Amino acid sequence: MRLTIRDLSKTYPNGVRALRGVDLTIDAGMFGLLGPNGAGKSTLMRTIATLQEPDRGAIDLGGLDVLRNKPAVRERLGYLPQEFGLYPNLSAEHVLDHFAVLKGITDARERRAQLEFLFEQTNLGAARKLAVGGFSGGMKQRLGIAIALLGAPRLIIVDEPTAGLDPTERHRFLNLLSDIGHDVIVILGTHIVEDVAELCPKFAILAGGEIVYTGAPEAGVAELRGRLWRRVVAKAELPELAARLHVISTRLVTGRPVVHVHHFEAPGPGFEPVAPDLEDVYFYHITRATRLAARAA
Numbered sequence: 001m002r003l004t005i006r007d008l009s010k011t012y013p014n015g016v017r018a019l020r021g022v023d024l025t026i027d028a029g030m031f032g033l034l035g036p037n038g039a040g041k042s043t044l045m046r047t048i049a050t051l052q053e054p055d056r057g058a059i060d061l062g063g064l065d066v067l068r069n070k071p072a073v074r075e076r077l078g079y080l081p082q083e084f085g086l087y088p089n090l091s092a093e094h095v096l097d098h099f100a101v102l103k104g105i106t107d108a109r110e111r112r113a114q115l116e117f118l119f120e121q122t123n124l125g126a127a128r129k130l131a132v133g134g135f136s137g138g139m140k141q142r143l144g145i146a147i148a149l150l151g152a153p154r155l156i157i158v159d160e161p162t163a164g165l166d167p168t169e170r171h172r173f174l175n176l177l178s179d180i181g182h183d184v185i186v187i188l189g190t191h192i193v194e195d196v197a198e199l200c201p202k203f204a205i206l207a208g209g210e211i212v213y214t215g216a217p218e219a220g221v222a223e224l225r226g227r228l229w230r231r232v233v234a235k236a237e238l239p240e241l242a243a244r245l246h247v248i249s250t251r252l253v254t255g256r257p258v259v260h261v262h263h264f265e266a267p268g269p270g271f272e273p274v275a276p277d278l279e280d281v282y283f284y285h286i287t288r289a290t291r292l293a294a295r296a297a
């Protein structure tokens, strides 16, 4: 199964260009879609999920033209949106059963079997009779993924699923995602770099509606090896450094700013080499795109 996206563009009526000629090829397995707030991740995922129209472009799912065969795509799709409401007084079992019917699983025995399996998989068995209004954020997200997994979808899209979860629930959720079959395409949209580092053999970075990087996390890290430098700086130095060098990030380490700079050799006294990680890859490509856009303007 392969998902191919070609030249996908979307401008909202207010003039925001949310997607600008997006090209992506996504094979079975976990695929991370990483980008800052407003990058266009939700727009891209909603378009793949047939919930909104692009202005231009094509999407193909294993030979199926997604934009022209929406009902057929929906049969193969599981989608966990960023925000979703559930009737708070209904039990988890009632909710899941209801969505199973909507998904077209009309045979009662088949529906029972799927509910058993999904409550087991999402570790919500003990809570199935409880009203969802009392669920924690993590339980709600796990119920959301159970809903998305109904009907054994071939394409699963989850939008920012770990935002707001505590570390225990976040790990539980990521483990759950990693257990989904390997012959299924799972697109994980997130702004959390560690989610991608922990789960995704392939990923893309979306910034300003454009794909600015796509590949394997290790390849992205390898490209930066030997080109990354760090230095503890005074806050007052930052503007001058940023004007002169490609500063990819400024982090506070025990209250003092530490810059990471992309440069082919040591950029000056006091800089020491640093081994890149995926966060550096993310910041490098985001800042590079911003610099290129500023130069073109």
Ligand SMILES: Nc1ncnc2c1ncn2[C@@H]1O[C@H](COP(=O)(O)OP(=O)(O)OP(=O)(O)O)[C@@H](O)[C@H]1O
Pocket: 012, 013, 014, 016, 017, 018, 035, 036, 037, 038, 039, 040, 041, 042, 043, 044, 191
């Ligand atoms: N319905 C809409 N009408 C107008 N502008 C929109 C609409 N939906 C999104 N946008 C704008 O399009 C851009 C991309 O939004 P989108 O929600 O796709 O980004 P995102 O990467 O998912 O961000 P976030 O993580 O904040 O949800 C943003 O500038 C956003 O304000």
